[in-house]
Amino acid sequence: MRTFSTVEGLPVISLANGHEYGHVIDLLYDEGTAKGFVIDPKGWFVKHQFLPIKSIMSIGTAGVMIGNSHVLKPLSLNEKKAIPLKTGKRRLHGTALLSAEGEKLGLLEDVYFMEELGTIIGYEVTEGLVADLVEGRKVVKSQGKLTVAGGRAILTE
Incomplete structure (x- = not known):
C-alpha cells in the first residue's frame, strides 16, 4: 500500500539502461482504480507522457522503475478523460x-x-x-x- 504523495516527484528510471525519463507529477484515477502516472519528461518542448500502473516494475524511495522506455505513452483520449489527482480543473485534490x-x-x-x-x-x-x-x-x-x-x-x- 502506498500514497501518491510518496510517489510524486520521483524520477522514472529504466532498468534496461539506467536512463531517467522524467518525474511523476500526477496520478490518473478512473472507476475506482489508479490508471497510471503522468510523467513530466526531461527536455524542452516535450509533452507529458502516461505510465500505466501495470507497466511499473517497482516503486522505491528513490525512483519508479520501468523495464524500458516503450511503456511510456503519449496521453491518449482515454487518459485525458480520467480524473487527475493533483493537476487540472477536474482534480480531486482539495475536493x-x-x-x-x-x-x-x-x-x-x-x-x-x-x-x-x-x-x-x-x-x-x-x-x-x-x-x-x-x-x-x-x-x-x-x-x-x-x-x-x-x-x-x-x-x-
Whole structure:
C-alpha cells in the first residue's frame, strides 16, 4: 500500500539502461482504480507522457522503475478523460468528499493505492490546518465507487 504523495516527484528510471525519463507529477484515477502516472519528461518542448500502473516494475524511495522506455505513452483520449489527482480543473485534490448519507468527510488530500493493481483502498482527508495539527488527518476506506461531479466527490457503496 502506498500514497501518491510518496510517489510524486520521483524520477522514472529504466532498468534496461539506467536512463531517467522524467518525474511523476500526477496520478490518473478512473472507476475506482489508479490508471497510471503522468510523467513530466526531461527536455524542452516535450509533452507529458502516461505510465500505466501495470507497466511499473517497482516503486522505491528513490525512483519508479520501468523495464524500458516503450511503456511510456503519449496521453491518449482515454487518459485525458480520467480524473487527475493533483493537476487540472477536474482534480480531486482539495475536493469535498461526501458520504452516501450526505455527510462531509473532509477535503481530499491524498489517495492510498495498491501499487501492483492500482486499486484505490482509501482516501486521506483534511478538515483544515488546525484540525490536522490537533487530531491529524483522517483516512476514509474506499468501500465503493467514487462519483466526481459538480466540484465534489461522493463515496457510494
